[in-house]
Amino acid sequence: xxxxxxxxxxxxxxxxxxxxxxxxxxxxxxxxxxxxxxxxxxxxxxxxxxxxxxxxxxxxxxxxxxxxxxxxxxxxxxxxxxxxxxxxxxxxxxxxxxxxxxxxxxxxxxxxxxxxxxxxxxxxxxxxxxxxxxxxxxxxxxxxxxxxxxxxxxxxxxxxxxxxxxxxxxxxxxxxxxxxxxxxxxxxxxxxxxxxxxxxxxxxxxxxxxxxxxxxxxxxxxxxxxxxxxxxxxxxxxxxxxxxxxxxxxxxxxxxxxxxxxxxxxxxxxxxxxxxxxxxxxxxxxxxxxxxxxxxxxxxxxxxxxxxxxxxxxxxxxxxxxxxxxxxxxxxxxxxxxxxxxxxxxxxxxxxxxxxxxxxxxxxxxxxxxxxxxxxxxxxxxxxxxxxxxxxx
Amino acid sequence: xxxxxxxxxxxxxxxxxxxxxxxxxxxxxxxxxxxxxxxxxxxxxxxxxxxxxxxxxxxxxxxxxxxxxxxxxxxxxxxxxxxxxxxxxxxxxxxxxxxxxxxxxxxxxxxxxxxxxxxxxxxxxxxxxxxxxxxxxxxxxxxxxxxxxxxxxxxxxxxxxxxxxxxxxxxxxxxxxxxxxxxxxxxxxxxxxxxxxxxxxxxxxxxxxxxxxxxxxxxxxxxxxxxxxxxxxxx
Numbered sequence: 001x002x003x004x005x006x007x008x009x010x011x012x013x014x015x016x017x018x019x020x021x022x023x024x025x026x027x028x029x030x031x032x033x034x035x036x037x038x039x040x041x042x043x044x045x046x047x048x049x050x051x052x053x054x055x056x057x058x059x060x061x062x063x064x065x066x067x068x069x070x071x072x073x074x075x076x077x078x079x080x081x082x083x084x085x086x087x088x089x090x091x092x093x094x095x096x097x098x099x100x101x102x103x104x105x106x107x108x109x110x111x112x113x114x115x116x117x118x119x120x121x122x123x124x125x126x127x128x129x130x131x132x133x134x135x136x137x138x139x140x141x142x143x144x145x146x147x148x149x150x151x152x153x154x155x156x157x158x159x160x161x162x163x164x165x166x167x168x169x170x171x172x173x174x175x176x177x178x179x180x181x182x183x184x185x186x187x188x189x190x191x192x193x194x195x196x197x198x199x200x201x202x203x204x205x206x207x208x209x210x211x212x213x214x215x216x217x218x219x220x221x222x223x224x225x226x227x228x229x230x231x232x233x234x235x236x237x238x239x240x241x242x243x244x245x246x247x248x249x250x251x252x253x254x255x256x257x258x259x260x261x262x263x264x265x266x267x268x269x270x271x272x273x274x275x276x277x278x279x280x281x282x283x284x285x286x287x288x289x290x291x292x293x294x295x296x297x298x299x300x301x302x303x304x305x306x307x308x309x310x311x312x313x314x315x316x317x318x319x320x321x322x323x324x325x326x327x328x329x330x331x332x333x334x335x336x337x338x339x340x341x342x343x344x345x346x347x348x349x350x351x352x353x354x355x356x357x358x359x360x361x362x363x364x365x366x367x368x369x370x371x372x373x374x375x376x377x378x379x380x381x382x383x384x385x386x387x388x389x390x391x392x393x
Numbered sequence: 394x395x396x397x398x399x400x401x402x403x404x405x406x407x408x409x410x411x412x413x414x415x416x417x418x419x420x421x422x423x424x425x426x427x428x429x430x431x432x433x434x435x436x437x438x439x440x441x442x443x444x445x446x447x448x449x450x451x452x453x454x455x456x457x458x459x460x461x462x463x464x465x466x467x468x469x470x471x472x473x474x475x476x477x478x479x480x481x482x483x484x485x486x487x488x489x490x491x492x493x494x495x496x497x498x499x500x501x502x503x504x505x506x507x508x509x510x511x512x513x514x515x516x517x518x519x520x521x522x523x524x525x526x527x528x529x530x531x532x533x534x535x536x537x538x539x540x541x542x543x544x545x546x547x548x549x550x551x552x553x554x555x556x557x558x559x560x561x562x563x564x565x566x567x568x569x570x571x572x573x574x575x576x577x578x579x580x581x582x583x584x585x586x587x588x589x590x591x592x593x594x595x596x597x598x599x600x601x602x603x604x605x606x607x608x609x610x611x612x613x614x615x616x617x618x619x620x621x622x623x624x625x626x627x628x
Contacts, residue, residue, distance in 0.1 A: 005509035016497035299493045302454060303555070304482025304510035306475045387454040390493065 006309070010316040017289065021321060024285040028325025028366065029332065031275030036333035036354070036362040038271030042264030043358055044351035049260050050253060059085070059116045059210040060219045063226055065244035067206040069132070071230055072110070075209055078229075080222050082214050085111035085129075086206035088196055093165035095189065098153040102186040104145045106164070108196035116210050117177055122146075124158045124173030127192055135194035139169045143176040144187025164189065167199065219248045275365070278325065279373040286318050286377035297381050298389025311382035318374025319367055326366020330359055400563055400595055401428035401451055406460035408446055408618075420446045421618045423460065428597055430562070433589040435606055436599045438615035445567055447615065448599045452485050452565045453477040465562070482510050486556035490568035492548045494540040500551050501526070501536045507559045521558055528592075529554035530584055546577035553584060557594075564588070566598045570605075582608055 014021045063075065072086045088108040095102045113119070113129035126140045141157060149157045157171045169191070197204055213222050223246040228238035236243060290297070297310055337352035344350050408421040420443045428434060428451075438444045449455035450462065453469060462469040464480060472480065486507070494503050504522050508514060526536060529550045540548055549569065556564055566585065570578030586608050588594045598605060606612045613622050 002509065009509065012497065295493065296495055299495070300506070300510070301478065302452075302481060302487055302493075303507040304478055304559070306478040306510070308475075309478075309510060385455075387449050390454070390489070 006312055006316055007320075010313055010320055013289070013293075013313070014317055014320060020285055020288075024282050024321050025325045025328070027278035027281035028275075028322045028369065029278075029329045031272075031278030031369070032326045032329025032362055032366050033332045033336070034274035035268060035271035035365060036330055036358060037336065037352070038267035039264065039358045039361060040333060040337055040352045040354045041350070042260070042267045043355060044353035046257070046260035046264060047353050048351055049256050059083075059212040060216045060249060061211040061213065061223050061226065062247045062249065063209045063211060063230070063244060064207065064247070065230070066203075067209050067230070067244070069204060069206075071233065072206055072209055074229060074233075075211060075226060076111075078222075078226070080214050080218065080225075082212045083112035083115040084212070085109050085113055085116040085210045086193075087208050087210070088193065088201055089203070089207035090191070090196055090200040093200065095162060095164050095186075097149045097157055097160070097162040098155055100149070100152050102145070102148060102152075104141070104148075104186040105188045106191060106196075106200060107188055108191045108193055108200065110193040110206070111209075112212075116212050119175045119177035122174040122176050123156075124171070126173050126175060126190075131192075131194075133194055134192045136192065137167065137169045137195060138172045138192065139164070140173045140175055140190040141171050142188040142190075143174055145189060146174045146187070148186035162189075164191070165200065216250070219250055223248055275369060279322075279369045282318055282321055282370065283373040283377060285321070286314060286374050287380070289317070290314060290377045290381045293381075294384060294389045294392040297384050298386045298392070301384070301386035302390060307382040310384075311378045314378035314381045315371060315374045318378070319370035322366045322370030322373075326363055326369075329366070330362050333358075333362070398430040399427050400430045400432075400465055401426070401597075402461075402463040403427070403451070404461045406447075406450060406457045406462060408443070408450060408455070409458045419618060421450075421457070421620075424618075424620045426613060426620060428563070428595060430595055431589070431593045432611060433586070433596045433609045434598070434611040434613060435609040436597065436613045436615055436620075437601065437603065437606065439601055442615045443618040444599045444601075444615045447620070448565050448567055448597070451563075451597065452487055453480045454487075478510070479512070482507065482512070482559065484562045486559060486561040486564050488549070488552050488556045488564065488566040488569050490571040492540070492552045492572075494548055494551055494555075496540055499537045499539060500531065500543070500554075503540065503551055504554045504558050507555060511559060521560070522554075525554040525558035528557055528588065544577075545573050546580060549573060549577070549581050550584070553581070553588075557588070561594070563595045563597065566596065568600055568602075569598055570600070570602060578602075 067086065072084065075081060076084045086109065090106045090108050092103070093106060095104055109129060110132055111130060122143055123146070127134055127136070127138055139162070146157055149155065158174060159171065161168045161170050163169075191200065211222070211226070213219060224239070227241075227244055227246045230244045231238055231240050234243050300310060334354055337354045340352050403424055403426040406421060406424040406426075407419065409417045409419045411417055424447065436444045436447060446455065450457050453464075453472070457470065464484065469477070469480070495506070498506070501522060504525055505518065508518055508521060531547070531550050531554055535543065535547060540551065543551065549572075569581055569585065573581060582605065585596055585598070589596050598609065611622065613620055
C-alpha cells in the first residue's frame with residue numbers, strides 16, 4: 001500500500017469519527033502540555049541555578065584552610081595561575097550610616113578582585129585590591145548597601161562617613177557584581193585587607209583563596225598540585241585534606257547540574273502521568289475503532305490488504321491523533337509559558353524555558369505514545385481473519 | 394465462452410469447523426471442482442449447504458482443512474497470509490450479498506479502495522475507477538454520493554464496480570440478488586452476464602435462487618457439503 005493512500009485512509013477514518021477523535025486528542029494535548037510544561041519549568045530552573053552558580057563561582061579553584069600570606073604568594077607564583085584572590089574571614093559587626101543601623105556583610109579581600117569577581121563601578125572609585133599595605137579607613141560598598149541606605153535615609157553614602165564596629169570609615173565608591181546580587185541583608189561593605197586585620201579579625205591568614213587558571217580545563221591537575229604544595233609546607237601527605245581543601249567551581253556546577261537534572265526528571269515523571277492517561281485514552285479509542293470497524297477491516301483484507309497494511313493504517317491513525325495532540329500541546333505550552341513568564345516576571349526562581357530541546361522531546365514523545373498505545377489495537381486488527389471479520393456483526 | 398483453461402482446481406477439498414470442546418463440524422466433504430477461464434457458473438444450494446464456505450475457500454478468504462486447491466496452477470493451500478492477500482488483490486474479486494460498502498466513503502472512493510492495495514499498479518487510477526463505474530452501469534451523477542443515498546440496486550452496482558476495478562480474472566458473487574427485488578435482481582444478473590460475454594470475466598455465483606440456472610453455463614449443486622455438477626444449465 002502506497003504511503004500517501006495509507007495517510008489519506010487514516011485521516012479519512014479519523015475524520016469520520018471526528019468527535020471521538022477530538023476528545024482523544026484533548027487527552028493527549030493535556031498530557032503533552034503537562035510534560036512540556038514540566039520540562040520547560042525544569043529547564044528554566046536548571047538554567048537559572050546554573051547562571052547563579054556560574055556567577056557565584058570565584059575563579060576556577062577555591063582553596064580553603066588556614067592560608068598564610070606566604071601560601072597565598074606561593075599560589076600566585078605558580079606558572080599556571082593567572083590571578084588569585086584571598087578572602088579574610090570577617091565576623092559581623094554593627095554598621096551605622098546617617099544614624100541608622102544597617103546589617104550588611106563585611107568582606108575583606110586581597111588580590112585581583114576585578115579579574116576574579118567581575119564588577120562594575122557605579123559611582124566614585126575603588127581602592128587598590130592588590131595592595132597588602134593599604135590600611136586607610138576607606139571602604140567600597142555594594143549597590144545593595146547604597147540602595148538600602150538611600151531607601152532608609154534618602155541620602156547617598158558616597159563620600160560620606162559611616163561607622164563600622166565603632167570606627168569611622170569613608171565610603172569612596174559603589175560597585176555592583178553578580179556575586180553580591182543575592183547576598184542577604186543590606187548588601188556588602190568591602191574593607192581593605194590591612195585595615196581589616198586587627199579590627200575585624202586577629203588572624204592574618206586567609207580563610208579561602210580563589211584561583212583563576214590560565215587554562216580552566218586543567219583544574220583537576222592544578223588543584224592537586226596546589227594541595228600537594230600547601231601540604232608539603234606543613235609536612236603532610238600530598239593528598240591530605242586535614243589542613244587544606246581545594247574545590248573547583250566546575251565541581252560545584254556539575255553538582256548543581258546533577259541536582260537540577262534530577263529535579264527536571266522528577267518534574268518530567270510527574271508530567272508523564274497525565275500523558276500516560278492520555279495514551280490509555282488513545283488505546284481505548286483505537287480498540288473501540290477496531291471493534292467497530294471489524295467488518296471494514298475484513299473488507300479491506302478481502303480486496304487485497306495485507307496484515308501489515310491494516311496494522312500500519314491503525315498505527316498511523318494513532319500516531320496522527322497523538323501527533324496533533326502533541327502539536328497543540330506544544331503550542332499551548334509556548335503560549336502558556338510566555339504568559340507565565342510575564343506574570344511571574346518578578347519571581348527570579350520560576351522561569352519557563354521552552355527551548356528546542358523541550359520541543360523536540362515533546363514532539364518525539366507524542367509520536368512514541370502514538371506508536372506504543374496504538375500497537376496493541378493495530379496488532380489485533382492485523383490478526384483478524386477476513387472471513388471472520390466479514391461475518392461479524 | 395468457455396475456453397477450457399482451468400483457473401480454479403479443487404481436489405478433495407474438505408473443510409471442518411471445530412467447536413470450543415474440540416467437536417468437529419464438517420462443512421465440505423472431498424469437493425472436486427474445476428472452474429475454467431471464461432466460465433459463468435452457479436453454485437446452487439440451500440442455506441447451510443456449505444456454498445459460502447466453498448466460495449470463501451475459492452476466494453482465498455478461508456483455507457481448506459484438507460485437499461488441494463490450485464489457482465492458475467499455483468498451490469493456494471500453502472500460501473502465506475500475504476500471498477493470499479496478493480492473490481485477492483490481483484486475481485480475485487468479490488461481490489457480497491450485503492454489499493459491504495464503506496458508509497463514510499463516496500461511491501467513487503468505495504470503488505477506488507481495491508486499487509490502494511495494488512502493490513505494482515502502474516495504470517491511471519482515475520481511468521480504472523471510471524471504467525469500472527461505467528461497466529457497472531453507474532451514472533456519473535451517483536459517483537459522489539454516499540452509499541446511504543443509493544437504492545439497493547445501485548449499491549449492488551457499486552459493489553460490482555469495486556469488484557471490477559482491479560480487473561480480476563475471477564469474480565465471486567455471493568447471493569448477488571439476495572437483497573434485491575426481482576426486477577433489480579434481473580438487471581444485476583444482466584450486467585454480470587454482459588461482463589462475462591463482453592469481457593470474458595470468469596464469474597462464479599453462489600446462490601440458492603434456481604432461476605439463475607437459466608443464465609449460466611454451468612450449475613454446481615451443493616448439499617450438506619457434497620458437490621455434484623448438474624446438467625440443468627439452460628444456457
